[in-house]
Amino acid sequence: MKTKFHQLGGSALLLSVCLCWQSLSAQEIEEKTKIDIQGNYRVRGFNLGRDIYTSRQTPGTPFDKQTWQNQYQQNLNNKVQNDINALMQGLPSTISPTRENVTYYDNRMTLNMNFASSKYFEALAGVQIGDIIFGGRGVGQSSTVGPGQGGEATFSSSVNIQTNFLYLNFKLPEKSFTTRVGLQLFTSAQGRVVFIPGTGVNMTKDIRDWNMTLEGGWFVAKQNNLTDLDNNGFADRNYRGNNIYFYKVKTSFINNAKHELYSFYMDDTLKDVQDTTGVYGLVNRQSQMGQLFWHGLFNEFNFSDFTLVVHGIYNHGVLNALNPYRDSNGNEIFRKYDRYNIKGGFFDTQITYRFNESLTLNLIALGSTGRPGYEKDGTRSSLHGSGYQNLFPGYSVSNIAIDFTGGYALFSGGRDVSGLYEYGMYSDVVVAGPLVFTLGYYRLYGSKSPLLDNNRFYNSDNFYQTSAYFGQEYNLNIRWNAFRDMQILLRSGYFIPGDGLKAYLDTTNGSFLRELFVTAEHRF
Numbered sequence: 001m002k003t004k005f006h007q008l009g010g011s012a013l014l015l016s017v018c019l020c021w022q023s024l025s026a027q028e029i030e031e032k033t034k035i036d037i038q039g040n041y042r043v044r045g046f047n048l049g050r051d052i053y054t055s056r057q058t059p060g061t062p063f064d065k066q067t068w069q070n071q072y073q074q075n076l077n078n079k080v081q082n083d084i085n086a087l088m089q090g091l092p093s094t095i096s097p098t099r100e101n102v103t104y105y106d107n108r109m110t111l112n113m114n115f116a117s118s119k120y121f122e123a124l125a126g127v128q129i130g131d132i133i134f135g136g137r138g139v140g141q142s143s144t145v146g147p148g149q150g151g152e153a154t155f156s157s158s159v160n161i162q163t164n165f166l167y168l169n170f171k172l173p174e175k176s177f178t179t180r181v182g183l184q185l186f187t188s189a190q191g192r193v194v195f196i197p198g199t200g201v202n203m204t205k206d207i208r209d210w211n212m213t214l215e216g217g218w219f220v221a222k223q224n225n226l227t228d229l230d231n232n233g234f235a236d237r238n239y240r241g242n243n244i245y246f247y248k249v250k251t252s253f254i255n256n257a258k259h260e261l262y263s264f265y266m267d268d269t270l271k272d273v274q275d276t277t278g279v280y281g282l283v284n285r286q287s288q289m290g291q292l293f294w295h296g297l298f299n300e301f302n303f304s305d306f307t308l309v310v311h312g313i314y315n316h317g318v319l320n321a322l323n324p325y326r327d328s329n330g331n332e333i334f335r336k337y338d339r340y341n342i343k344g345g346f347f348d349t350q351i352t353y354r355f356n357e358s359l360t361l362n363l364i365a366l367g368s369t370g371r372p373g374y375e376k377d378g379t380r381s382s383l384h385g386s387g388y389q390n391l392f393p394g395y396s397v398s399n400i401a402i403d404f405t406g407g408y409a410l411f412s413g414g415r416d417v418s419g420l421y422e423y424g425m426y427s428d429v430v431v432a433g434p435l436v437f438t439l440g441y442y443r444l445y446g447s448k449s450p451l452l453d454n455n456r457f458y459n460s461d462n463f464y465q466t467s468a469y470f471g472q473e474y475n476l477n478i479r480w481n482a483f484r485d486m487q488i489l490l491r492s493g494y495f496i497p498g499d500g501l502k503a504y505l506d507t508t509n510g511s512f513l514r515e516l517f518v519t520a521e522h523r524f
Contacts, residue, residue, distance in 0.1 A: 036114040042521040043107040046407065051099045052497055052510025054410055057278030058456045061330035061378035068456055098509060105134040112165065119173060126165030164197060176206035186219055186244075186392075189260050189298035189311060192348060192366075194244070195394030216247040221392065224270055242268045244391070260298040264391060266317075267291055271337075273322070280456070285322065285332070286380070292317035292342060292389055305355075311348035311366075315388050318342065323379050330378065330454075338379075344369045344388030344418065358430040366397065367421020373450035373504050381451070382418030390416060397422050398442040398473045399493030400513055407493075407515035410444075410501070419447040426475065434482070440475035446500050455506040464508065467499035485523045492516040 083094045108130030115123045167182030180202045188194045200219025207214065223241035230236065248262040273287040296313040319342055325334040348366040355361065370387035374380060382389060396403040402422055403409045411417050424442030431437055449466040452459045478490040495513040502508065 034116045036116070037111065038114075038524065039109060039111040040521050040523045041107070041109045042519060043105070044406075044517050044519045045103075045105045046515075046517045047101075047103045048407060048515045049099075049101045050408065050510070050513040052502075052513060053505050053507055054408055054513070055276075055278070056283050056505050058280045058506045059278075059282055059330060060284050060374035060380075060454050062326060062328075062376065062454060063330045063456070064328050065461070067329055072456070106131045107134075108132065110164070120171055122169035122171065124165055124167055124169070126163070128162045128164050130160070132160075176208065178204045180204075186246075188246075188248075188262060188264065188294075189296060190348065191395040192311065192313060192346060192393055193262075193264055193294045193296060194246075194392050196392040198244070198392075200244075211252050213250040214248070215250070218243060218245040220244075221266075222270060222272075224272070240269050242266065242270055256302045258298075258300040258302075260296075262296050262298075264294045265291070266293075266391060284374075284380075285324075287322040287337075288319050289337075290317060290319035290321075292319065292391075294391060305353060307350075307352040309348070309350040313346040313348075315344045315346065316342055319383065319389070321379065321383055323377065326378065340383045342383075342387065342389055344382075344386050346388055360428040361425065362427070363423075363425050364397065365421070365423035367423075367445075367447065368418055369447060370418035371448040371450070372416075372419040372446045374454055375451065376453040378454065380416060380418075382416055388418040390418075393417075398424065398440060399475045399477075399491060400495040400515060401442060401444045401471070401473050405491075407491075407517060408495075408513050410495070410513075420470070421445055421447060424473075434480055436479045438475070438477040438479070440473075440477075442473045442475070444470040444473070444498075444501075446470060446504070449500060450504040452503060455503065457508050458502050458506050462508065464503070465499070466503040469498035470500040470504070471495055471497040487519075487521050487523075489519045489521070490516070491519070 079095060086092065086094050108128060110126065110128045112124060112126040115125075163183065165183055165185070167180050167184045170179040170181070172178070181200075183197060183199045184202060186194050186196060186198050186200070186202070198219035198221060200217060202215065202217040202219075205214045206212075221242040221244055225240055226235045244264060244266055246262065246264045248260060250258070250260045252258050268289045268291070271287055271289055273285060275282060276284045276286070292315065294313055294315050296311065298311045299309070301308045301310075319340045320337045321340055322335065323338040324332040324336055327333055346366070346368045349364070351363045353361045368388035370385060371381040375384060381387060394404050396405055399405075400408050400410060402411045402417065402420075404412045409415075411420060422442055422444045424440060426438055426440030429437040429439070446468045449468045452464075452466050458464045473493055473495045476490075476492045480488045482488055493513075493515050497510060497513070502510070
């Protein structure tokens with residue numbers, strides 16, 4: 001299977017090159033290379049606050065309750081004694097409150113450089129400088145690499161330059177055919193399945209007589225072919241990686257309707273182990289491989305005052321996920337992989353009503369099947385029943401609950417969103433020409449309540465009960481197009497957690513998360 005798909009990918013690339021060469025041989029046109037540079041410069045000011053965790057800090061694995069209580073009490077006694085010793089020596093307290101209030105500023109620049117040598121060939125290179133935080137990183141953070149570094153007055157920390165795009169376009173205008181090869185952005189409808197830069201091939205064919213566009217290709221999400229496990233100088237693995245194959249059919253048979261049928265196939269042969277840690281140790285150890293499909297149908301209907309979006313995704317396949325044997329304390333004693341048959345779904349609907357040119361109301365609801373959290377045996381609940389698996393999504397619903405655009409995010413695009421759904425409404429109000437206010441209200445729920453079997457703090461022994469209600473959120477955004485090439489955006493959110501979120505995170509404290517940031521962006 002793996003060799004077959006690699007051959008298909010190579011054949012598709014060879015076919016597109018041959019078509020381009022045939023056309024060039026018939027009509028060779030030499031042109032002077034044209035260079036077009038576009039980009040933007042952005043500066044932001046952040047203010048973030050919270051008294052609740054944004055991710056789980058306790059292990060999701062089984063545990064012995066009495067052993068845990070003894071360890072927790074001992075650690076608490078040690079903290080108190082260390083704090084007393086520090087205060088007796090005139091040193092600052094070693095215990096900080098479980099509350100955060102952060103303010104900082106950062107900036108970045110993106111540059112996209114397009115090189116066109118003829119009507120058949122284009123090349124694009126896109127880089128990002130930053131984000132660079134004013135003053136560099138915080139006290140005690142010693143890392144000198146990564147997109148957040150730089151800006152320290154002594155220049156002791158490095159400045160990151162990241163390659164975002166690097167691809168070549170083969171174009172056949174006479175045949176309405178394009179092949180893009182290299183590092184590029186791969187997307188699905190509204191980013192629900194895929195929205196991520198990757199290296200691969202994307203072919204597009206327009207069929208104008210049928211008002212249809214065909215698109216397909218593949219990209220390599222991760223590759224580990226050259227692995228020398230015994231350090232003898234010879235690679236021990238071949239065709240070990242994570243490859244994504246896809247197709248899309250976009251149509252518009254009538255003027256007020258758009259449709260997109262698509263499928264993504266993931267062939268994952270990697271057994272990489274990913275550890276997630278928290279305040280109380282290892283939260284989750286995850287490793288999986290297998291083959292999964294995502295089949296989606298996106299529909300958009302436009303009327304005079306209404307727009308209706310109906311979007312559904314079916315996820316199925318087989319996963320072999322890490323599920324080791326554990327002792328009574330949840331410690332791993334033997335590593336094994338179990339087979340899981342995945343059958344899940346994702347729904348997405350939105351209704352937009354335009355009252356007039358200055359006021360628009362949007363109703364939105366989306367979610368997935370399954371249950372959030374962990375099972376009694378310590379495995380993720382998304383592996384069981386009708387759980388839904390993510391691929392590489394990137395989308396925002398509200399500013400905090402489900403979001404990937406910056407600031408706080410409870411469930412970002414890469415996080416497991418199985419068994420979660422969010423609905424709400426937002427309104428765009430044009431105040432005066434270039435000034436637009438956006439007001440939003442959302443509610444977040446679980447399709448089923450998170451289980452409490454492996455919770456250390458939020459459990460029935462401490463008189464807490466689980467719930468499917470995760471919380472509610474208020475949003476206010478302001479966008480001002482100050483000039484043709486300058487935009488100022490204020491983005492804010494206030495989230496009030498519910499019992500479902502506390503059960504999911506295994507925390508008994510906390511009552512809010514808030515974020516506010518102002519962005520000034522100059523496009524050139």
